[in-house]
Every structure is written in C-alpha cells, then in structure tokens.
Amino acid sequence: MQERFETVKNLHSCKMTEGASVSPHVLNMKGYVDQLDRHRFPISQELATNLILNSLPDSYSQFVMNYNMNNMEKSISELHLMLKTAEQNIKKPSSNMLMIQKGKGMKKKGKGKARVAKGVATPVAKPVEQVKPQPAPASKHPKEKEANCHLCHAPGHWFRNCKHYLEDLKKKKG
Template identity: 35%
Template sequence: MIHMKYYFDVQNEVACLMLSSMSLELQRDLEKYKAYDMIQKLKTMLEEQAKQELFETVKAFHACKQEDRQLELGVSLILNSLNKDYDQFVQNYNMHSMGKSIVELHAMLKLHVKGIPKKAKTPIVLAIREGKIHKDKKKPKGANGKDKENNKLAYAPKPKIPPPPKRDNLLKDSVWHHCKEVGH
C-alpha cells in the first residue's frame, strides 16, 4: 500500500509540475488527466499542430520557389532580348550573378550601358553628279526648276539593242569562220 501511495503522490507531483509550465487554457483542458494521459493528449495535440505547421511551411516554400521561377523567367527574358552589344554582359551575368532581382539586373544594365562605346552617326550618303563626288544635300528647288540642270547623271544610259532575228536553219544562216560567207 505504501508503494501505491508513493506512486500516486509522484504521479500527482509530475502532473502539477506539467500543469504549472502550461498556459491557462491548456491547464483547463488537461487538469483532469493524470501525468501519462496528459502526455498522450499533448502528443496528439502537438502532432496535429506539427502537421499543420509543416503544411504551412511547405506551402510557403513552394510559393517562394514559384516566385524564384518567375524571377528567373523574367531575368531570362530580359537577357535573351538584349542585342549583340550586351553579349559580354550576358556571359558575365550567367557566370557570376545568378539570383539577382530584376531591379538589381536593371542597375547592372545601366552601368554596362555607360561602358558601351557610342556608335557613329548614320554614315553620310554620297552621290555622283557630273563626274564628281558630292555629299548629298537636300536643297529646295528654285521657283523655275533651275536645279534640274545640276542633277544630271555623269553617264549615259545604255541603248537598247534589239535581239537578232530568229533563224530557221542555223547551218545555212551562219557565217563560216574560214571563208566569211553565209551558208554553204
């Protein structure tokens, strides 16, 4: 009997210690349980909570991964749309800068643009007039159309040569090489 009373006292003491470490709400829910039953009930409750937390964590992880995929897709679209002036930039980005946000990529592109040498303006169009090379300047025509004389071409167009008449018999109509006579 003493042994049983000791066991009961220890069990009550453990239950009291457990309840004292809990919130008031949990104390109200678990005060009617013995220490072992209290542990089982807590285990069941915490397993449900752990499952819910795991679900929420996995859900947040997948949402984060989805954002990463969208970010990677956006960056990829931007990099693939750049012209050949950015080939070196794209190569460097792919080797060193993975995982940058679109804002960071934009800032990097702005810095790169400053380093690209300026292209020359559109080349000057040259025209040949009367045997001389002149820069093509648009001049307004005079009231009488006097500028027509200045725009003459330096070469004459080829005359149209009519094709030779069709021959029925090539041997009879041909000029012979040795004797220079037509037909034989």
C-alpha cells in the first residue's frame, strides 16, 4: 500500500527540465507505470500518456497541442519515439545567449559603485570626435546670437542649427 502511494506520488511529481533529454524522462515515467501494474494498480494507456505529456516543458507545447488535436492514441513506446523525433526539431537554447539574473550587475541607488556580474561584457564608449567651432548662420531669434552651441560650443547658434549636428542627421538618414 505504501509502495503504491510512493510510486503514484513519484509519477505525478515527474517534470522534465527544459533542455534535458526526453528519452530518460519517458523511460523513468514508463518505469513508474509498470511498477503500478506490478502492484496490481494498473492505469489506463490514456492516463499514462496524459501524465507524460503534462510532464513535458513548455518547449514541447506545440507537440502536445498537435497530439491532442489529432486525437492520437499511441502506446507509451510509440509516444516515446514521437517525442524523440520532436526533440530533434526543437531548438535548443544557444550557449551564446546572455543570461541576466535579477539583482546581479545592477547599479545600486545611493553610495557605492555599480557592480558588474562576472562574464558580462560591458559596453565600451567610442571616442568622440573633436569638433572645431564654425561661424554660425544668421539667426532670426535675438537670443540665439548670445547663446553657445552645446555640441561645438561656438557662440552665435543653438544646437538645433549646428552644422555638425545637421550633417550627422543627414548621414544617419541617408
């Protein structure tokens, strides 16, 4: 009685982790189903199949949906073969993907320096081109003649009228 309870508990708690191989997982669950059969507590093929499909990770959701929509009734062995085929078509997570963990590498508010998580590439600032002051075009606004440009620091024009700024805009658009 206790062994049967433990077997049912283990069968219901089986969950395949994302990225793990499907074959050992299905064989493990089939072992529990066979063990229940030996304890004179057989479960139906449909229930066993549903338990296996429910234990799969989200990457198999398309497979599960297709299986259910087509009303397939397969044995556990046939399901196992189908899952092995589906596993080959499921894209594995790339090892080049940058994983960010919550709380690590984040800048703290207040005192102290920002910490960077190990293995995370930090962006490098590109050197800024030195801009030589140019004479500004005539302006219609009287205060513009008194102002200095924030980009080239030349007097007589505003940032929005700076030749360098306008040239950069043209380059980005074209």
